[in-house]
Amino acid sequence: MARMRAVDAAVLILEREGxxxxxxxxxxxxxxxxxxxxxxxxxxxxxxxxxxGAAHMAEGYTRARAGNIGICVGTSGxxxxxxxTGLYSAWADSTPILCITGQAPVAKxxxxxxxxxxxxxxxxxxxxxxxxxxxxxxxPGTFQQAFHLMRSGRPGPVLVDLPLDVQLAxxxxxxxxxxxxxxxxPVATRAQAEKILxxxxxxxxxxxxxxxxxxxxxxxxxxxxxAELLEVPVIPTLMGWGSIPDDHCLMAGMAGLQTAHRYGNAxxxxxxxxxxxxxxxxxxxxxxxxxxxxxxxFVHVDIEPTQIGRVFAPDYGVVSDAKAALEQLLAAARDRxxxxxxxxxxxxxxxxxxxxxxxxxxxxxxxxxPQRVYREMNAVFGRDVRYVSTIxxxxxxxxxxxxxxxxxxxxxxxxxxxxxxxxxxxxxVCVADPDATVVALSGDYDFQFMIEELAVGAQFNLPYIHVLxxxxxxxxxxxxxxxxxxxxxxxLAFDNINSPDLGGYGVDHVKVAEGLGCKALRVHEPxxxxxxxxxxxxxxxxxxxxxxxxxxxxxxxNIAMGQDLDGIIEFEDLAETDDVxxxxxxx
Numbered sequence: 187m188a189r190m191r192a193v194d195a196a197v198l199i200l201e202r203e204g205x206x207x208x209x210x211x212x213x214x215x216x217x218x219x220x221x222x223x224x225x226x227x228x229x230x231x232x233x234x235x236x237x238x239g240a241a242h243m244a245e246g247y248t249r250a251r252a253g254n255i256g257i258c259v260g261t262s263g264x265x266x267x268x269x270x271t272g273l274y275s276a277w278a279d280s281t282p283i284l285c286i287t288g289q290a291p292v293a294k295x296x297x298x299x300x301x302x303x304x305x306x307x308x309x310x311x312x313x314x315x316x317x318x319x320x321x322x323x324x325x326p327g328t329f330q331q332a333f334h335l336m337r338s339g340r341p342g343p344v345l346v347d348l349p350l351d352v353q354l355a356x357x358x359x360x361x362x363x364x365x366x367x368x369x370x371x372p373v374a375t376r377a378q379a380e381k382i383l384x385x386x387x388x389x390x391x392x393x394x395x396x397x398x399x400x401x402x403x404x405x406x407x408x409x410x411x412x413a414e415l416l417e418v419p420v421i422p423t424l425m426g427w428g429s430i431p432d433d434h435c436l437m438a439g440m441a442g443l444q445t446a447h448r449y450g451n452a453x454x455x456x457x458x459x460x461x462x463x464x465x466x467x468x469x470x471x472x473x474x475x476x477x478x479x480x481x482x483x484f485v486h487v488d489i490e491p492t493q494i495g496r497v498f499a500p501d502y503g504v505v506s507d508a509k510a511a512l513e514q515l516l517a518a519a520r521d522r523x524x525x526x527x528x529x530x531x532x533x534x535x536x537x538x539x540x541x542x543x544x545x546x547x548x549x550x551x552x553x554x555x556p557q558r559v560y561r562e563m564n565a566v567f568g569r570d571v572r573y574v575s576t577i578x579x580x581x582x583x584x585x586x587x588x589x590x591x592x593x594x595x596x597x598x599x600x601x602x603x604x605x606x607x608x609x610x611x612x613x614x615v616c617v618a619d620p621d622a623t624v625v626a627l628s629g630d631y632d633f634q635f636m637i638e639e640l641a642v643g644a645q646f647n648l649p650y651i652h653v654l655x656x657x658x659x660x661x662x663x664x665x666x667x668x669x670x671x672x673x674x675x676x677x678l679a680f681d682n683i684n685s686p687d688l689g690g691y692g693v694d695h696v697k698v699a700e701g702l703g704c705k706a707l708r709v710h711e712p713x714x715x716x717x718x719x720x721x722x723x724x725x726x727x728x729x730x731x732x733x734x735x736x737x738x739x740x741x742x743x744n745i746a747m748g749q750d751l752d753g754i755i756e757f758e759d760l761a762e763t764d765d766v767x768x769x770x771x772x773x
Contacts, residue, residue, distance in 0.1 A: 188360060192325040192352055193222040195359040196286075199329045201228040202364055205255045205284060207617060209234050209243035213261020215288030215301065218353040220259075229257075232617060232646055235638040237265045239610035241272020242636075244283040246574065246614025248276075249597050252404040254618055255336060261288045263301030266347070267308060271604050274312040276343040278601035279425065280402055282336035285309070285345040292320055292349045309345045318347040322355035326364070334367035340490040341402055372489060374506035379514035382461065382485050383522060385502060389459030389483070391532045392418050393438065397508075398425025398600065399464020399489055405509035406593040409463070410434070412512055415519050417529050419536045421454055423465050425600045428590040438536045442471045443754070444747045445585025448543035451751045453536050454478075463487045464508035467497035468601065477750040487511045544761040545746065547587055550712050553740040556580070556655055557758065558712045560587035563625070563653065566719040571595065572624045574612040577603035579661035579745050580629040586746065606635025609652070613639060616648040623723075624650035630678060630693070631660055637698060643732040644703030650732050651722045657739040658691045665744050679741070691738060699734040706734040 196219065200206065208231045212220045223229045234240035237260040244256030258269055266287040276283045289295070290302035295318075309316035314335045319328050325348070332344040386392055400409050406429040413420050413430065419438035420430045424445045430437045439450025454460070460482055465471070467486075472478040475498055486493075486500040487508065494503035504511060519526065547561035560583060569591045575581040576599045590596040597615060599607045612626040633654050642648070660676035667673060678692050685694040699706035705725045709718045715737060722733040744757040 189356050189358055191218065191222065192322040192355050192357050193219045193348070194226070195326050195357060195361070196329055196348075197222040197226050197229060198359075198361040199326060199364060200257065201226070202361060203255075203333045203366055204253070205257055205333070206230060207247055207254075208232070208257040208259050209240040209247070209614065210257075210259030211237055211240065211261070211265065213265060213288060215262035215290065215350050216259060216265075216286070216348070217288075218350065219286065219288065219348065232613070232642060234610070235641055236636060237268035238271050238606070239636050239639045239642070241269040241283065241285065242275070242607050242610035243614035243617070245272060245276050245281050245599075246597060246611035247618045248281050248283055248614075250572070250594060250615040250618035252594075255282050255284060255333070256614060257284045257286065259286045261301070262290055263303050266305035266345075267303065270309060270312065271602070273309055273343050273345065275599050275602035275604055275607065277312045277314070279599065280341045280398065281343065282341040283343045284332060284336065285313075285343060287345065287347045288353070289318060289347045289349040291351040293351075295349070305347050306345065312343075313345050314342040316345040316347070318349065319352050320349070322352050322357050325352065325357065326359055330364075330367055334369065338370040339372070371507040371510065372491075372505045374487065374504050374511040374514045376514055376518060378504045378506070379511070379518040381502060382487075382504070382515060383518055385483065385485060386416070386418075386459060386461065387527055391457045392459040392461065392529065393454060393457045394418055394420045395460055395462040395465050396420050396422045396426040396429045397463060397465025398423065399508040400426055400429050400512075401593050403464065403507055403509040405512050406430070408509060408512035408516060412516050412519065415516065415523070416526065417533055419453065419533060421450055423468065423471050424585060424598060426465065427585070427596040428593045431591040432589045433591065435537060436533065439540060440585065441751060443473045443749065443751070444470055444582040444745075446754075447586065448545065448754075448760075449536075449539040451754060452539050452543055455751055456535070458482050461485045461487070462500075463511060464489070466493055472497070473748070474750040477752055545586060545756070546759045546761040551740065552711055553738055554710070554712050554715070556583050556739050556743050556745075557587060559653065559655055559715060559737050559739075560584060562715040562719065564589050566716050567623065567625055570623060572597065572615060572619065572622050573627060574598070574608055574615055574624065575627040576607040576611075576632050577605060577662070578629040578632055579665065579743070580627055580632070580655045582662070582747065583745050584627050605632045608632055609636050609639045610642075612650055612652070613643050613648050616643070616650050620648075626650060626652040628652065628654050629661060630654065630656040630658060630695070633695065634693060638702070640699055640702040640704050640732055640734075647730040648732065649726040649730045651719070651726060652732055652734045654695060654734055654736040655739050656691060656695065656736055657741050657743070659741060661743070664742070695734060695736050699732075704732045704734060705729060706736065708736045708738065710738050
């Protein structure tokens with residue numbers, strides 16, 4: 187067998203496992219690993235400006251394409267702790283990323299050495315596994331197990347911590363005979379599929395709730411085929427948005443307290459049976475459980491056994507990978523097609539709600555109302571755009587007004603929601619799909635959190651359009667503070683002595699973006715939004731850098747939300763029909 191450094195074996199394994207895209211920052215304790223990457227040449231690397239940013243880039247890269255696993259790399263101590271937020275958001279959203287950190291030599295781990303911290307213990311609660319490798323000969327097996335864990339069952343992140351002396355030690359290793367470990371995923375049985383159909387056919391108003399597990403399993407085609415075969419409407423969750431096209435006749439809208447459609451909530455409340463596949467009954471989807479569950483039966487299919495019954499007890503639960511479950515359901519439904527009931531009247535009623543229960547978006551006020559921004563985004567960016575967003579009123583309004591037509595074209599940090607996620611995650615998406623039209627959506631505070639990562643897009647020519655809706659407020663927190671009758675420590679406005687033309691909106695995002703090597707535009711009038719998007723597309727194509735389109739909004743807009751699905755507060759005028767501008771082709 188060949189004799190090599192442990193880090194050489196690690197890099198060869200990454201290449202054999204197909205994980206060939208890394209994001210990170212070198213440092214003294216991880217330099218041997220970087221030397222191995224340089225020597226072997228099979229792993230591409232993007233130099234981040236912040237190690238948390240590297241973790242979020244890895245998340246975006248993984249989520250952009252089925253089978254991807256992004257790698258984030260950092261040195262010892264603060265590099266690992268900086269990546270904890272990325273590991274948490276990856277863990278919360280079932281996203282497999284591999285975090286590799288350097289560490290002090292083994293003999294110094296208990297001596298409070300410089301930048302030495304027990305990162306495995308810190309990362310343990312937000313990873314599928316976190317290990318400090320103490321024996322060089324265990325490096326190959328540790329990496330092999332890491333990929334097995336990331337891909338098996340509910341996907342998720344793994345951290346491997348490599349002490350400096352372990353990296354440099356020589357071991358015997360034969361990459362020629364290395365094989366990835368078999369991936370384990372639970373599979374639904376035909377009997378379970380038949381049981382689900384037995385329950386389904388007794389319903390009068392059934393729905394399928396499509397979660398992010400369907401997207402993770404690359405099973406969106408099977409979902410649509412099953413919905414069409416059964417003629418059962420689909421309610422995607424926020425993480426499952428795009429699993430069925432928004433304009434499909436069986437796409438019944440999203441339900442929830444915030445990122446939801448009026449027609450989606452109304453349809454779920456009218457249903458009497460819900461088949462949830464690959465979802466977790468997240469609280470922003472369900473709201474109050476008494477309202478959500480009243481008058482309807484539930485079947486829950488999920489890859490993780492402990493998810494069944496975690497939020498509420500379903501009438502029937504099945505532990506299965508979403509794709510395997512859908513395949514079994516399709517086979518059983520085909521055999522029973524002649525005996526399936528018709529839900530045509532129910533589908534028609536869902537369609538009527540979808541045509542009539544809408545929120546208005548054609549506002550023409552100055553300063554601009556945010557609803558108008560999403561109306562223009564739908565029209566200009568069209569059907570094939572890939573959206574990336576994180577948290578805040580900007581993301582909530584995006585979920586209410588944007589349109590998504592393909593899987594993995596809405597990439598959102600669903601559960602953790604860390605401010606600052608959008609810029610680095612978008613860069614990861616751009617690396618994974620360099621030919622796509624990628625559009626990020628941020629409020630001003632999310633944008634400011636990791637704004638330095640724009641320089642990464644400029645340095646590595648990762649072009650995308652960043653729609654920045656600026657009300658100079660922590661808008662979501664301000665709206666939540668209404669319950670406490672306060673508006674406290676959420677106002678970001680100030681008179682910028684260097685940019686008096688901003689009129690008190692504070693940070694000059696255009697100057698900052700340009701200073702980081704990007705292009706930027708600012709819009710004050712609603713009729714100029716579409717022109718700015720089209721100009722941004724031209725600048726992006728010409729210069730191959732991120733282009734920021736800052737849209738100055740009215741300071742205060744309350745976006746529709748509530749505590750229960752039947753208690754959503756609408757703050758604006760409603761539309762009688764869908765008034766979203768139809769997509770037009772970009773030149």
